[in-house]
Amino acid sequence: TDTEPAPAVRETAEAIATMETRGAATIAAAAAEALAEQAAAAAEADATASDPEAFRASLRAAGRTLRETRPTAVSLPNALRYVLQRMEGETVDALRDSVVDASDAFVRQLDRAQDDLGEVGANRLADGDTVMTHCHSTDALACIEAAVEQGKSISAVVKETRPRQQGHITAEALREMGVPVTLIVDSAARRYLDEVDHVVVGADSIAADGGVINKIGTSGLAVNARERGVPIMTAAQTIKLHPETLTGHTVEIEMRDEDEVIEPGTREAIGEIAVENPAFDVTPPRYMDAIVTEHGQFPPESIVTLMRELFGEGAAEPWAE
Ligand code: RUB
Structure with missing residues (x-):
């Protein structure tokens, strides 16, 4: 179907479910990165490349696949929220860029937050x-x-x-x-x-x-x-x-x-x-x-x-x- 998640998303979801990818922060980064991979794949795929609404639907479907992996670490839905709430644009290219940028920004913020809290905890x-x-x-x-x-x-x-x-x-x-x-x-x-x-x-x-x-x-x-x-x-x-x-x-x-x-x-x-x-x-x-x-x-x-x-x-x- 047009909303089938890209292989990269299914692989990430599988890795989270089996705990190959684990720990709340690592899961969040992997989920954000998977959405960027979904955006890149959907901007190329026949069913979504020229249909902004189908593109958006495929990102939501990828979000659901990732959400269903493990229930407890809220960093996972918080990562999906951060990226999907920043998905915007009239064209597929603009939508893709907004998702990739939001994903990058999320992962950068995650790393910076960890460094900053490390300084606090160290004190x-x-x-x-x-x-x-x-x-x-x-x-x-x-x-x-x-x-x-x-x-x-x-x-x-x-x-x-x-x-x-x-x-x-x-x-x-x-x-x-x-x-x-x-x-x-x-x-x-x-x-x-x-x-x-x-x-x-x-x-x-x-x-x-x-x-x-x-x-x-x-x-x-x-x-x-x-x-x-x-x-x-x-x-x-x-x-x-x-x-x-x-x-x-x-x-x-x-x-x-x-x-x-x-x-x-x-x-x-x-x-x-x-x-x-x-x-x-x-x-x-x-x-x-x-x-x-x-x-x-x-x-x-x-x-x-x-x-x-x-x-x-x-x-x-x-x-x-
Ligand atoms: C991991 C776990 C970690 C937190 C925090 O559980 O409980 O303490 O996720 O990790 P699991 P981080 O191994 O079942 O995923 O600080 O890396 O986010």
Whole structure:
């Protein structure tokens, strides 16, 4: 059909769904880039090259394909909104250029925001500090990297993060920064908190009440950190702010396949029991010390002010049919 997404869009959607492309910021950049690829392809394709309305419809269809991949990281729909709301022009060439420009601007803004929040987060870390991490967050790593670049000596205790072990990606990234790393199983976190000065995590979405939605296990870590008196911050650029929560919606928590929890083949031995695999959880604002963004540091309870300022116009769905 004229609105069939380009192969590049289907490949990006597949990579996001299978988590080959993962992490909220990386997913957002990939989605914005896929829309630019859709625009380039649609400006050449027979069905859309000379029909501005068909071109627009093909971009909306690509947006829907990308939107349907994973539900929790709001950076994905925020990226689609940013690009599709800037699609404008009377001709296909003008429409294509507007989408490609918006996509480029979005990705540049994403990189700049990450650098800027890294500087803010780094100011919370002192020379000689040990940080504990959970999952793999490029926003959280930006804070540690900026601290290292400020000349601070930082060590890390890295939780492996079952079931997908994104902690291994974090461990490698930190080692490459010259940060000494100790990898632990998730259940060892409380034992190691006594040796830790800060917990640093990322976010997939931030709710209007300051709740932080991040990789499953973050909320338990936050409660333990509070009990041990260790400050915990979430590093989250503002595309992680979830506009629909301003009007009372909740954030959907992705449930993934049981094969990530029990080895294939284990099912037979283990028998008829329920296996559940939620990918994310919600840390209540009272257990989070600070949300670090490119606009500075916020107590979770006041993030709603920034959310209204940046997303107050609501959560349009420019990809809708
Ligand atoms: C990744 C995850 C990360 C956030 C933030 O989950 O929970 O902490 O996405 O990452 P998954 P970033 O591996 O299931 O995608 O700071 O890079 O946006």
